[in-house]
Amino acid sequence: MVVKQSVEVAIIGGGSTGLMTAYYLAREGVKDIHIFEGRYLGFGSTGRCAGGVRASFASDVHVKLMKESISRWLSLREEISGLEFVQDGYLWLLTTEELVEVHKKLSAYQNSLGVPTRILERDEIRDMVPIELNDILAALYDPMAGKASPLKFLWSVRRKLRELGVAIHEYTPVTNVRVSGGRARSITINESKDVEVGGHVVVAAGVWCKDILERIGVKIPLKKDPHHLLVTEKYVQFIKPLVIHKETGSYIVQHETGSLLIGTEFPVPEEDTTLRYGYLRKAVTIMSRYFPQILSTNLLRVWIGYYEVTPDHHPIVGVIPHLENLVVATGFSGHGYMMAPIIGEELKNIILEGKPKLPETRELRLERFEEGKLLKESAVFG
Amino acid sequence: MMVKLLCICEEITLEEVQKVIKEEGIKDIETLKRRLRIGMGPCGGRYCINTILRMYPQLFGDTARGKSDTELNVPPSRPPLKPIPLYTFKER
Numbered sequence A: 001m002v003v004k005q006s007v008e009v010a011i012i013g014g015g016s017t018g019l020m021t022a023y024y025l026a027r028e029g030v031k032d033i034h035i036f037e038g039r040y041l042g043f044g045s046t047g048r049c050a051g052g053v054r055a056s057f058a059s060d061v062h063v064k065l066m067k068e069s070i071s072r073w074l075s076l077r078e079e080i081s082g083l084e085f086v087q088d089g090y091l092w093l094l095t096t097e098e099l100v101e102v103h104k105k106l107s108a109y110q111n112s113l114g115v116p117t118r119i120l121e122r123d124e125i126r127d128m129v130p131i132e133l134n135d136i137l138a139a140l141y142d143p144m145a146g147k148a149s150p151l152k153f154l155w156s157v158r159r160k161l162r163e164l165g166v167a168i169h170e171y172t173p174v175t176n177v178r179v180s181g182g183r184a185r186s187i188t189i190n191e192s193k194d195v196e197v198g199g200h201v202v203v204a205a206g207v208w209c210k211d212i213l214e215r216i217g218v219k220i221p222l223k224k225d226p227h228h229l230l231v232t233e234k235y236v237q238f239i240k241p242l243v244i245h246k247e248t249g250s251y252i253v254q255h256e257t258g259s260l261l262i263g264t265e266f267p268v269p270e271e272d273t274t275l276r277y278g279y280l281r282k283a284v285t286i287m288s289r290y291f292p293q294i295l296s297t298n299l300l301r302v303w304i305g306y307y308e309v310t311p312d313h314h315p316i317v318g319v320i321p322h323l324e325n326l327v328v329a330t331g332f333s334g335h336g337y338m339m340a341p342i343i344g345e346e347l348k349n350i351i352l353e354g355k356p357k358l359p360e361t362r363e364l365r366l367e368r369f370e371e372g373k374l375l376k377e378s379a380v381f382g
Numbered sequence B: 001m002m003v004k005l006l007c008i009c010e011e012i013t014l015e016e017v018q019k020v021i022k023e024e025g026i027k028d029i030e031t032l033k034r035r036l037r038i039g040m041g042p043c044g045g046r047y048c049i050n051t052i053l054r055m056y057p058q059l060f061g062d063t064a065r066g067k068s069d070t071e072l073n074v075p076p077s078r079p080p081l082k083p084i085p086l087y088t089f090k091e092r
């Protein structure tokens, strides 16, 4: 597609954040929206993620935003044909007395914010999933949570955006943003062509937001945190909720195709995307302790993607200070996919109303790091 | 009628491939792969991706001759080469 000389809204990045921003803007009737994606939609973290969606967090900001996001996921599956969201819950397996105590408190806290999590006893867990209980003492169940296949999300949203008239420029990297007089004026694509921007520029480029913004002298505290994921061949449907082994940050989820995705915490250096055998050993050894059935299925692929991590494990969302039409959204750790619907809608609000609707989104301003007002979260896992 | 399977693992016909390319404006193999799961089954793309490369002009209306894998956006091969049972990785 030939890119015009000037556009109204330029969205940099074709992951869940950029796509949802385009969707909510287009739904509101905004015209001349352009997504610029350096590779193909989903090349970044979105195409590599597990597709888990939950509101069982340990900070007000995350819980409240995710409650809103889940209500959007429920509408999106009606609005966008092909998009899948299955509310089968999350099950957090707890293996020490201490974890059980913490999660009792966590559940009470979540209940107070309207997220109906509850503690399950051993036999209740067995009623829910075909599991070998071993050392499991109890579990926290989140019935509001669910899963949404990232691949289906990508193609169904792509198709919907095309219908709505959003221009999607794939294999079109944005190599520069030109700013002057407190505004972003244009973007450079493919290192050669300048495209003027009349309205807003949205930087939704995942971990690469840092590089784009650094070029115009804006520093954001963002780190790449590589995480492995494996997928198996199709297996008979046997496990509905996404199950997490809290002590080791290991998880398993089965999507509608039947394939199993298994992840685990396996720290590697920031820029190192070498696939590790140790990850496979850890993921399989821990998960098969509880689900020995999986041992007979085949490993199909393994890959690495990035969590986008900030110092307080909360996202950065909002207008860049002193650049009134330049907006950024990143730093979602391992939760940017599930948050994309509410973040996309809030970016729409920022663009059309000048500010986000929810007080929680306002807390995600970039300025908080300089002001030393960091947010708190204790339930980040693999 | 004879059905032409382009992807055996996921049972995707040539007709389906042509349809989504046309209707959804797909211009590259990476996007086609994620759209129809071609190349994501047990063969790891060994058969279907090669077929797509052979049929490139017919499918995408453009010639593949003389272009590199990068220019054609051929999906990278991911380990393992062949599916292996998970028990291989279990610590004993």
Ligand SMILES: Cc1cc2nc3c(=O)[nH]c(=O)nc-3n(C[C@H](O)[C@H](O)[C@H](O)COP(=O)(O)OP(=O)(O)OC[C@H]3O[C@@H](n4cnc5c(N)ncnc54)[C@H](O)[C@@H]3O)c2cc1C
Binding pocket: A012, A013, A014, A015, A016, A017, A018, A036, A037, A038, A039, A040, A041, A042, A043, A044, A045, A046, A047, A048, A049, A050, A051, A052, A053, A172, A173, A174, A175, A204, A205, A206, A207, A208, A209, A212, A227, A228, A229, A263, A304, A305, A306, A307, A308, A329, A330, A332, A333, A334, A335, A336, A337, A338, A339
């Ligand atoms: C293994 C793993 C499992 C995960 N599991 C979950 C989960 O269960 N639930 C959940 O909510 N989250 C999960 N996450 C996190 C989630 O994937 C991310 O937080 C989310 O996808 C971020 O989306 P994004 O759109 O902000 O960024 P991305 O998806 O990274 O998209 C950014 C896009 O910008 C493009 N880009 C970069 N630079 C440029 C440029 N200069 N010009 C044009 N385009 C550019 C990239 O190619 C990329 O496609 C997981 C992540 C990993 C790695």
